[in-house]
Amino acid sequence: MERVVKSANKEAEQITEWGELHKIETCFDRAERLKPCPIGETGACCKVCHMGPCRLVGKNAEEEARGVCGATLPTVAARNMVRMIAAGTAAHSDHARDMVLTLLAVANGETKDFQIKDVRKLYRVAGYLNVEFEGRPVNDVARDIALKFLDDYGRQRGELCYIKRAPQKTQERWRKWGIAPRNIDREIAEAMHRTSIGVDHDPDHLLTHGLRTALADGWGGCMISTDITDILFGTPMPVKAEASFGIFKEDEVNLIVHGHEPTLAEIIVDVVSEPEMILYAKSKGAKGINLGGMCCTANEVLMRHGIPTAGGFTNQELGIMTGLVDALTVDVQCIMPAIAELSKKFHTKVITTSEKAKIPGALHIEYDEHRAREIAREIVKIACDNYQNRKTEGSHITDKFPVIAGFSHEYIEYMQGGRWRGSFRPLNDAIMAGRVRGVVALAGCDNPRVPSTGLHRYLATELMKNDVLIVSTGCGSAACGTAGYLTPEMALENAGPGLREVCEAIGIPPILHLGACVDNSRILTIATAMAAEGGLSDEIGGMPAVGIAPEWMSEKAIAIGCYFAASGVPVIFGGESPVGASNEVTRIMTEVWFERFRGALHFEPDPEKMLEMALDYIDKAREALKLKKYEPGKFGAERVLMDMAARREIEKAAKPHIGIY
Numbered sequence: 001m002e003r004v005v006k007s008a009n010k011e012a013e014q015i016t017e018w019g020e021l022h023k024i025e026t027c028f029d030r031a032e033r034l035k036p037c038p039i040g041e042t043g044a045c046c047k048v049c050h051m052g053p054c055r056l057v058g059k060n061a062e063e064e065a066r067g068v069c070g071a072t073l074p075t076v077a078a079r080n081m082v083r084m085i086a087a088g089t090a091a092h093s094d095h096a097r098d099m100v101l102t103l104l105a106v107a108n109g110e111t112k113d114f115q116i117k118d119v120r121k122l123y124r125v126a127g128y129l130n131v132e133f134e135g136r137p138v139n140d141v142a143r144d145i146a147l148k149f150l151d152d153y154g155r156q157r158g159e160l161c162y163i164k165r166a167p168q169k170t171q172e173r174w175r176k177w178g179i180a181p182r183n184i185d186r187e188i189a190e191a192m193h194r195t196s197i198g199v200d201h202d203p204d205h206l207l208t209h210g211l212r213t214a215l216a217d218g219w220g221g222c223m224i225s226t227d228i229t230d231i232l233f234g235t236p237m238p239v240k241a242e243a244s245f246g247i248f249k250e251d252e253v254n255l256i257v258h259g260h261e262p263t264l265a266e267i268i269v270d271v272v273s274e275p276e277m278i279l280y281a282k283s284k285g286a287k288g289i290n291l292g293g294m295c296c297t298a299n300e301v302l303m304r305h306g307i308p309t310a311g312g313f314t315n316q317e318l319g320i321m322t323g324l325v326d327a328l329t330v331d332v333q334c335i336m337p338a339i340a341e342l343s344k345k346f347h348t349k350v351i352t353t354s355e356k357a358k359i360p361g362a363l364h365i366e367y368d369e370h371r372a373r374e375i376a377r378e379i380v381k382i383a384c385d386n387y388q389n390r391k392t393e394g395s396h397i398t399d400k401f402p403v404i405a406g407f408s409h410e411y412i413e414y415m416q417g418g419r420w421r422g423s424f425r426p427l428n429d430a431i432m433a434g435r436v437r438g439v440v441a442l443a444g445c446d447n448p449r450v451p452s453t454g455l456h457r458y459l460a461t462e463l464m465k466n467d468v469l470i471v472s473t474g475c476g477s478a479a480c481g482t483a484g485y486l487t488p489e490m491a492l493e494n495a496g497p498g499l500r501e502v503c504e505a506i507g508i509p510p511i512l513h514l515g516a517c518v519d520n521s522r523i524l525t526i527a528t529a530m531a532a533e534g535g536l537s538d539e540i541g542g543m544p545a546v547g548i549a550p551e552w553m554s555e556k557a558i559a560i561g562c563y564f565a566a567s568g569v570p571v572i573f574g575g576e577s578p579v580g581a582s583n584e585v586t587r588i589m590t591e592v593w594f595e596r597f598r599g600a601l602h603f604e605p606d607p608e609k610m611l612e613m614a615l616d617y618i619d620k621a622r623e624a625l626k627l628k629k630y631e632p633g634k635f636g637a638e639r640v641l642m643d644m645a646a647r648r649e650i651e652k653a654a655k656p657h658i659g660i661y
């Protein structure tokens with residue numbers, strides 16, 4: 001039988017081949033063996049009560065199939081979708097809640113291991129929340145901010161604080177259709193209530209609440225998490241780093257942080273460079289301590305400290321199989337339980353650190369923000385002790401790729417005009433003139449059900465060629481990073497002529513790594529800034545912009561896709577549609593949502609069609625905005641793009657008025 005290609009990444013593929021040879025099973029083998037249930041896959045199975053599970057199948061299932069209670073297929077598919085949104089929103093927002101509680105602990109002086117690093121960002125957030133900050137002690141401002149955000153989890157009436165950050169027109173659409181969220185926990189709880197047996201049975205009504213829940217994720221949980229993480233650990237600006245399995249060092253202790261929460265990882269970044277820790281590592285025979293990351297905890301420390309990444313979701317088992325990982329700490333989300341069992345075949349210590357997440361077979365050292373440094377030292381020492389247990393076997397890989405990451409929306413604004421004149425004008429102008437055809441958010445997971453990272457690579461390459469600027473997050477960024485796509489040189493080699501010119505003038509890569517999956521909120525902020533800048537759409541909807549998650553697998557991705565759609569961005573997901581069994585639900589999520597919110601959520605397994613659909617959305621938006629028709633290499637008149645020298649001149653002359661940099 002012909003071998004199935006498991007990953008588009010050469011290095012990952014090499015490890016899977018080594019694994020097959022040594023009879024070591026990975027998610028790729030399990031994905032090959034476990035075919036998805038075709039009924040559940042398309043949203044036609046209901047198991048919300050114990051009269052079921054009911055499978056709504058058959059010739060005219062859409063019209064005729066009924067569950068024991070009488071639920072129709074559109075009801076069942078819509079309910080399944082809403083439950084996915086609720087779960088994804090819960091995940092991001094619970095992570096964000098912990099960030100709020102950390103900020104509160106810092107403000108109250110309850111933890112000595114963290115301080116507020118970015119006071120400018122604190123003031124900017126205070127401004128959004130109408131918290132007085134001038135002349136007040138920083139910790140008092142931080143406390144008020146934390147309390148306001150906590151209120152976003154429990155307020156019974158009114159709207160989330162950050163709803164008003166969206167363009168006015170976008171807000172109006174939300175209010176008109178009743179999807180402006182009240183509080184994060186309430187929308188999640190109501191989603192679970194409405195989808196339980198015998199409550200809401202109207203698919204449109206159900207999905208409308210799904211959008212309200214998703215907005216609580218995007219403009220609530222995700223945006224809160226991004227902002228507090230920036231306040232506590234610094235707003236990212238471009239850093240150089242490396243990606244892929246070659247980041248592991250043969251002669252140093254390799255400690256990898258994996259999951260999503262940045263707090264413990266931040267302290268570990270600090271602790272690994274303490275002289276006594278380095279001495280400790282040396283006493284065990286290693287030359288030093290090498291800290292790396294995986295998935296979104298990696299993205300957090302990559303964005304702020306240039307810590308290298310071993311890649312995204314499907315690389316977690318493969319990392320262990322290099323035989324070089326001495327300890328792998330995991331916090332929450334996207335952690336395969338398989339790593340605990342797999343680690344026994346190697347010497348790797350898997351350490352769970354969240355009070356919310358244990359894996360049988362893993363060592364549990366619970367993170368506590370009041371003893372953060374002490375716990376980080378304990379973990380680093382475990383990794384050092386384990387260095388001596390390293391065996392020689394494993395699929396060692398030496399390839400790694402340079403990466404430029406750290407593009408916060410604040411920095412993107414800065415690089416288009418400098419500290420005092422930062423704006424989105426140059427980007428808007430470049431889009432209007434047709435140099436940049438549009439913007440695509442290439443995000444979401446990598447998935448073993450396709451040659452993993454392959455769809456990200458294909459789409460990134462084709463979009464760049466077509467003069468589309470890419471903003472990426474999460475494992476989409478990891479997929480691009482481990483392919484060597486996150487450097488400015490990539491623009492020279494692969495971008496179309498207009499995009500290349502823009503990238504060279506501003507000094508940016510054609511793919512901007514914006515951070516972890518919670519940092520998709522940065523895309524909402526960028527879209528809002530572009531709308532405010534003028535010349536394109538005056539709301540998020542109608543921009544020549546599309547979201548694509550070609551290899552999504554997590555419920556969090558569904559929540560993200562839906563908050564993009566509700567905000568006005570057409571979104572295309574790969575793979576089979578989880579609501580594909582119902583034409584009515586598919587119609588609501590594409591046509592009806594587009595009519596109401598100018599966004600949509602499509603599922604399209606064919607990557608060429610995904611590309612075609614994205615470019616079509618972009619071109620239609622350009623046409624509706626009466627922008628110059630996109631023609632490669634032919635541009636309309638636009639302002640002169642500001643290069644670094646021009647920016648310095650302005651900075652010399654200008655007085656501060658806006659911007660945080």
Ligand code: SF4
Pocket residue numbers: 046047048049050051052053054066067068069070071076197198
């Ligand atoms: Fe079946 Fe209705 Fe129960 Fe769902 S809620 S499992 S359709 S009886």
Ligand code: MSK
Pocket residue numbers: 260295296312313333334443444445446473474475476516517518553554556557
């Ligand atoms: S880690 S949600 S696999 S992006 Fe954020 Fe990656 Fe998807 Fe998890």
